[in-house]
Each structure stands twice: as structure tokens, then as C-alpha cells.
Amino acid sequence: MTVDRRSLIGAAGLAIAAKGAGAAEPAAPAQPRPAASAPPRDVTRILARYVVGARFEDLPEAVRREGTRTFLNWVGVAIGGSHHETLDVAVSALKPFSGPPQAGLFGRAERFDIMNAAFLNGVSSHIFDYDDTHLKTVIHPAGPVASAILALAEMRPVSGPDFLNALVLGVETECRIGNAVYPNHYDVGWHITGTAGVFGAAAAAGKLMGLSEQQMVWALGLAASQPVGLRESFGSMNKSFNPGRAAANGLFAAILAEKNFTSSDGMIEAKRGWANTVSTKQEYREITEGLGSRFEAALNTYKPFACGIVMHPAIDAAVQLRNENRLTPDQIRRVALKVHPLVLELTGKTAPRTGLEGKFSIYHAVAVALVEGAGGEKQFSDRAVRDPVVTDLRGKVVPVVTPGVRPEQVDLTITLTDGRTLTRHIEHAIGSVENPMSDADLARKFVDLAEGILPEAQIRRVMALAWEIGRLKDAGEVARAGVQA
Numbered sequence: 001m002t003v004d005r006r007s008l009i010g011a012a013g014l015a016i017a018a019k020g021a022g023a024a025e026p027a028a029p030a031q032p033r034p035a036a037s038a039p040p041r042d043v044t045r046i047l048a049r050y051v052v053g054a055r056f057e058d059l060p061e062a063v064r065r066e067g068t069r070t071f072l073n074w075v076g077v078a079i080g081g082s083h084h085e086t087l088d089v090a091v092s093a094l095k096p097f098s099g100p101p102q103a104g105l106f107g108r109a110e111r112f113d114i115m116n117a118a119f120l121n122g123v124s125s126h127i128f129d130y131d132d133t134h135l136k137t138v139i140h141p142a143g144p145v146a147s148a149i150l151a152l153a154e155m156r157p158v159s160g161p162d163f164l165n166a167l168v169l170g171v172e173t174e175c176r177i178g179n180a181v182y183p184n185h186y187d188v189g190w191h192i193t194g195t196a197g198v199f200g201a202a203a204a205a206g207k208l209m210g211l212s213e214q215q216m217v218w219a220l221g222l223a224a225s226q227p228v229g230l231r232e233s234f235g236s237m238n239k240s241f242n243p244g245r246a247a248a249n250g251l252f253a254a255i256l257a258e259k260n261f262t263s264s265d266g267m268i269e270a271k272r273g274w275a276n277t278v279s280t281k282q283e284y285r286e287i288t289e290g291l292g293s294r295f296e297a298a299l300n301t302y303k304p305f306a307c308g309i310v311m312h313p314a315i316d317a318a319v320q321l322r323n324e325n326r327l328t329p330d331q332i333r334r335v336a337l338k339v340h341p342l343v344l345e346l347t348g349k350t351a352p353r354t355g356l357e358g359k360f361s362i363y364h365a366v367a368v369a370l371v372e373g374a375g376g377e378k379q380f381s382d383r384a385v386r387d388p389v390v391t392d393l394r395g396k397v398v399p400v401v402t403p404g405v406r407p408e409q410v411d412l413t414i415t416l417t418d419g420r421t422l423t424r425h426i427e428h429a430i431g432s433v434e435n436p437m438s439d440a441d442l443a444r445k446f447v448d449l450a451e452g453i454l455p456e457a458q459i460r461r462v463m464a465l466a467w468e469i470g471r472l473k474d475a476g477e478v479a480r481a482g483v484q485a
Contacts, residue, residue, distance in 0.1 A: 041266075046288045047288065063168060063297055071146060075106065077125045077126075079107040082453060083108070084124070084127045091105070094120070107453045118244075119245060121247070122147035122240075123240045126143050130305075133303060134301070141200060142167075148204060153474075153479065160470050174199050184281040197250070198253070202222065203216070206258070218260075228245045228249060301433055301437075304431045304437055311375075314399075318412060320424055321370075321424050332416060332417070333396065336415070339400065343401070367393040368380075368394075409425070410425070
């Protein structure tokens with residue numbers, strides 16, 4: 001059944017964040033600086049009250065469905081990243097210090113205490129930059145939230161409906177808080193998946209623990225004290241550290257709050273609270289308005305390409321032109337792109353040396369898409385980055401920041417050696433809210449990520465359980481099904 005997700009969020013939620021990468025213009029010297037919005041009282045408490053009282057039965061069917069797709073996609077990317085060098089290093093470093101073997105790691109045989117399991121599955125799910133994206137804030141919602149609550153579900157019995165409800169509430173929490181401070185918070189250098197994701201993890205874990213309203217206020221407050229992640233980390237192992245740490249930190253906050261470890265009651269909105277400390281923008285109504293009727297969780301999207309979301313329109317255009325015209329690299333003289341400023345700000349690496357760096361190179365992304373006709377995990381490997389054909393072609397890629405081009409758009413023109421030109425305009429790339437990946441697309445992505453890590457029969461079983469998460473008696477069954485024997 002096809003569902004219009006946009007009808008669930010209201011007209012105000014339809015615009016993709018296209019606010020630019022630069023700072024806002026300063027106010028005239030003679031004028032006092034206006035507040036973005038008057039800070040209402042009890043923002044933290046209003047949010048906590050909603051999370052504590054929200055029921056699975058009250059979630060619209062389309063929101064449940066998107067929550068299920070979010071979970072399936074997260075499981076697939078967590079399995080896919082499970083044997084990357086990043087995970088090998090982290091597992092080796094943390095194993096001597098782990099507590100009881102309470103929870104497993106997707107795609108691996110090791111077991112860890114739930115704090116470390118939440119961290120490691122969060123890292124694994126973000127390694128390929130292939131995870132879900134809330135396009136309004138560029139938050140990757142599932143990594144912090146699903147990693148925390150699935151680890152918890154292995155330790156405490158959790159039903160599938162309760163798990164899915166908590167997942168949706170966690171995504172709702174982090175994305176609403178992200179809306180309140182984006183883009184200023186992100187522009188100054190914070191990695192918003194880590195800084196906002198910790199709230200989602202705390203809210204979701206606290207929901208499953210049955211926290212009271214006051215305990216949930218404290219959990220959110222303790223989460224506010226643990227912002228993690230700077231954009232300088234992009235292109236290194238440190239980037240995937242951020243959602244992993246947010247998952248563990250949020251779980252940590254909820255566990256402490258359950259035992260009445262206190263915090264300020266206004267840690268989000270207070271004068272010296274989180275929002276005022278980490279951002280020059282505070283739109284608190286984004287957090288509190290429309291709770292239970294407008295769902296940011298319905299806006300989640302899934303990547304068809306394993307890299308920064310701002311490169312997706314260019315990859316989409318390159319793959320289309322390559323396949324339609326059966327292009328080969330030797331036919332291409334120049335590739336010109338008209339792009340939004342964020343493209344070069346976030347993905348301007350001209351000479352990436354590793355696959356991780358390639359995820360932040362528009363030059364590599366377009367070149368490898370033209371050479372291999374894809375933009376999956378294999379196209380952002382060390383092998384692909386060092387391929388001499390790709391390396392030669394990326395020197396012919398010329399992105400130009402162009403006024404009027406939005407982040408989700410691109411104009412791509414290929415000049416061929418025979419003088420012909422081929423052009424493609426992308427308004428909304430595949431994987432966007434307007435042009436979403438289908439369930440079949442997500443299933444193919446899942447299988448592609450899990451192949452070579454788990455046997456085929458096991459892949460099918462884990463995927464089937466993920467699709468049925470909202471009906472399972474025991475949500476922890478998914479975790480146990482996804483580990484290596």
C-alpha cells in the first residue's frame with residue numbers, strides 16, 4: 001500500500017533544509033538582537049510527558065510502517081559494517097574491559113555488556129555512511145536509538161510493539177530537538193547525529209524501562225550533559241564513533257535516571273542549558289508543538305548510495321547518464337556540476353586516500369559512479385579510491401557552487417571527447433522523501449550488505465524478523481538471529 005508520508009507532517013515540514021551553509025547576516029548595530037523564539041517554560045518536561053504517555057496503539061499506521069523500514073535499514077547497515085577495520089579495532093580495544101556478555105553484535109560472534117554493545121552496533125551501522133537520514137537536519141536517526149534499545153532488549157524482555165513504539169519516539173525526540181537548533185548548531189561544527197541522537201537514545205531506552213515523567217526529565221537532562229561529535233571527524237573512524245557514543249550515552253542516562261539520579265528539570269531550554277550552549281538558534285516550538293499529531297519520524301529516508309547525502313543527486317545523475325548512453329571513461333573529457341554550497345563544504349576532498357575519505361569527495365563519488373555505474377559500499381572502498389581509472393576521471397570533475405541550487409538538486413553536464421554534451425537535472429534524488437526507496441529496494445540493499453558476512457538462509461531470517469518487528473513477542477530475537485555462529 002502506498003502512503004503519502006508528507007500528509008502526516010503538515011505543510012511546514014515538507015521543505016528540505018536549504019538554509020545555506022553560512023552564518024546568518026548580523027543585525028543592524030542599532031537594533032537589539034531578537035530572540036529566535038521566546039523560550040517557553042517546561043520544554044524538557046513537555047517532551048518527557050509525551051514520551052512517557054505515548055502508546056503504540058496511537059501511532060498512525062504509516063508511522064509504524066516507516067519505523068519498521070527504519071529498523072530494517074539499520075539492521076542491514078549494522079551487519080554490513082560489522083567486519084570493517086573500524087569495528088575490528090574497536091572490538092579489540094574494548095574487549096578486555098567489557099562487563100558481562102549481555103548482548104551480541106550484528107555479524108560477529110563476540111558478546112559485550114549492553115553499554116559496549118550499544119556503542120559497537122552504533123559504530124557498525126554508520127561506518128559506510130549508508131544509514132537513514134532525516135533530511136531536514138541531516139541527522140542519522142536509527143544509529144543512536146536502535147543500537148541502545150536493541151542492546152537493552154537482549155537484557156530485559158521487550159515486546160515488538162513496545163520496541164517499535166520506543167524506536168519511533170526516540171527518532172521523534174532527536175529530530176525535533178535537531179529541528180530546534182539546525183542549521184546553526186551544525187554549521188558551527190557539531191555532528192548533530194551525536195549531539196541530538198543522545199536524546200533519542202535516552203528517550204527510547206527510558207520508555208522501555210517504564211520511567212516516570214520525572215525520571216524521563218532527568219534522563220533527558222543527563223543526555224543533554226553528553227553532547228558528542230564534531231564535523232572535523234568526517235572521513236575518519238571518529239565519525240562513526242559519534243552515533244555509537246550517543247547510543248551508549250543515552251542508555252547510560254536512562255539507566256541512571258531509573259535509579260533517581262537527578263538533573264535539572266530544564267536542561268534543554270534553560271539559559272545555560274543545552275540549546276543555548278550549543279546553538280545561536282533555539283526554536284523551542286519545534287520540540288513541543290504537534291506532539292502526537294505531526295511526526296518527524298515519518299520523514300525518515302534511506303540511502304541508495306553509501307556516502308554523504310549531499311552527493312546523492314550528483315551520483316544519481318551520473319549513473320543515469322552512464323547507463324542511458326553506455327558511457328566509458330575514455331569518452332569523457334569533462335564533468336561539470338552546479339551544486340549547493342554544502343556539497344563543497346562537506347565533500348570537497350579532491351584527493352581522498354581511503355574509502356572513508358572517499359565518502360566526503362564529490363570528485364570521487366561522481367567519477368566512480370561513471371566508471372562502475374553504482375555508489376554502494378564497494379564504490380567507497382580503499383580499492384575504488386585507488387583505482388587508476390577512477391583517479392584519472394575524478395580530475396575531470398568540476399563542481400561549481402551555483403546560486404539557486406538547493407541541497408537536494410544538481411545540474412550535471414558531461415562533455416564528451418567527440419564534442420557532444422549530455423545533461424541531467426536532478427530535482428529529488430532517489431532515496432529522498434519525494435522519491436523514496438521502495439520496500440524491495442531496501443530488501444536488495446539489505447541482502448547486498450549482508451552477503452559474505454552471514455549465510456543466505458540466515459540473511460533471509462534476520463530480514464524477515466526485522467520486517468515483523470512490530471508483531472514479535474520478543475524484540476531481542478532479531479539481535480540473536482543476526483550474530484555469527
